[in-house]
Amino acid sequence: MHQIADGISMVDTRFLEHEGHTAVFIVEGRETALVETGHSTTRERVKNELAREGTVPDYIVPTHLHLDHAGATGYLADEYDATVVCHPSARDYLVEPEKVESLVESVRRAVGELAEPYGDAKSVEGEVRTLDDGETLDLGGRELEAGHFHGHAPHQFVLYDDETRSLFTADEAGMWMDGTLYQTSPPPNFDLETNLDSLDRLARYDAKRLVYTHFGARGDGEDDVREALEEYRDVLTDWVDRVETEYDRLGDEEEVVDEILAEAEFPDDWDETAVRETVRMDVRGVMIYLS
């Protein structure tokens, strides 16, 4: 467990044994929220880390339905008898068993060879609360304000902690890993214009740090935050242009993926399958957006 601000700490779920890929966060007021859950397959690690600190969350708060953020929701809510807090559009997909199943199936199809490590999900049986845009979760002495942001997914909110001026960006501001900002444009709902608008809206928070689920805190002041958001504008725009250009040239989605992988420079210690499947997903997301 690693502290990133007063009353906010982070646990690395070590997805695929990779450090610095996926995080969950503990936010403490008089009550405690677990923001993000990680995959179902890494929940034991999260539980062990919480146990080590004697932390028992009152709320489980996945920012959106993608299984790297919400996969362990049902399991952890059971474990801690915690209230699940989510975006209104995410509710049924966390609660209704058939919808949970359809969510898991669609993720399985999308992630290809990563289906096993991505795991599954379990429907939530206890209390569920939804947060509208601008609504807050009161932890006692600290509030988390939800903001609906739909460029990455239609069932996503970000969370703002006024106390430490920390903005949990979910996946709306990209992935900040090993000091590099990467695009995330998964199928089926990625939308470039909405995501670019989001960056302007995110800049209006008075944040001095961004907190990325992938991975960790970045920034120490408004200028850093503005810069990080502007950087993502370029990363995302270049990415969509690149996929479009390569597709025009090659005319085949798999070839676009191969081409991008051949030229990409990913850190050596990254899981090759994970890199390939992630690039494939992000290409697919752009192709659906463009079509």
Ligand SMILES: [Zn+2]
């Ligand atoms: Zn996501």
